[in-house]
Amino acid sequence: MAKAKPKSKPAISAAGTPAIDIGIDAGDRKKIADGLSAFLADSYTLYLKTHNFHWNVTGPMFNSLHLMFMEQYNEEWTALDEIAxxxxxxxxxxxxxxxxxxxLSTVVEQAGRDAPEWMEMVRQLVAGNEAVCRTARKALQLADxxxxxxxxxxxxxxxxxxxxNAWMLRSLLE
Structure with a gap:
């Protein structure tokens, strides 16, 4: 009969809790967490900008964009929690x-209360979604x-x- 391999005891932190041992070393976890933090910052900034544009869009595309922006910022809001x-x-x-x-963010904020016209809102949201993609790819490489x-x-x-989202928004400008 084979002997059972003795289980090692988990390391204990200074606070008395078991140290994290999920199969990814601490240095790699830190790099990934830093990448995800930048991704969270970009995602939150894009969420805020999308919500701002939802509130302030005007013009002939008002109804369509108001609804599209709401759908996007609601989806983005839920994702923020998952990232954090x-x-x-x-x-x-x-x-x-x-x-x-x-x-941390690479997404450029829309400063002030003077909202741009709807086409500029769409351009900025295309750029914001693409910035989020670039940051996600950097973090994904670290995680992979x-x-x-x-x-x-x-x-x-x-x-x-x-x-x-970038594709759908860009399609409005063509």
Whole structure:
């Protein structure tokens, strides 16, 4: 009869909780969490911009864009939680302030209360969705290299959404 292999005891943190041991070393988890934090910042900034444009769109495309923007920002809002929770599952704090998002984001904010005309809103949202895609791809490469399949899956799904949003918005300008 073969002897059962003794189970190793998990390392204990200074706080007395078991150390994270999910099969991804701490350095790789940190790199992935940093990439996801930048992705969260871009996603949140795009969410806020989309919501702003939903409130402030005017002109002949009002109804169509008002509804499209609402559909997009609602979907984006739900995704924010998933991204932040993935960062937490990797053992790091998720960024959660405007200052952190401004520092980390590559999406350009729409400053002030003077909303652009609808075509410029659409152009900016195309650019914002594509910026989110670029940031997602950087984080995805880190996650893939480390064998972090849950992060790869999350980022792949988000890429599909943002690429589709960019395409649909761009189609309005053609």
């Amino acid at each position: 929770e993935r960062i937490r599952a990797l053992g790091f704090k998720a960024p959660g302030s405007y200052a952190e998002y401004a520092r 290299k480390a064998g972090d399949d849950p992060s790869v899956d999350l980022l792949t799904q988000r890429l599909q959404v943002h690429e589709k």
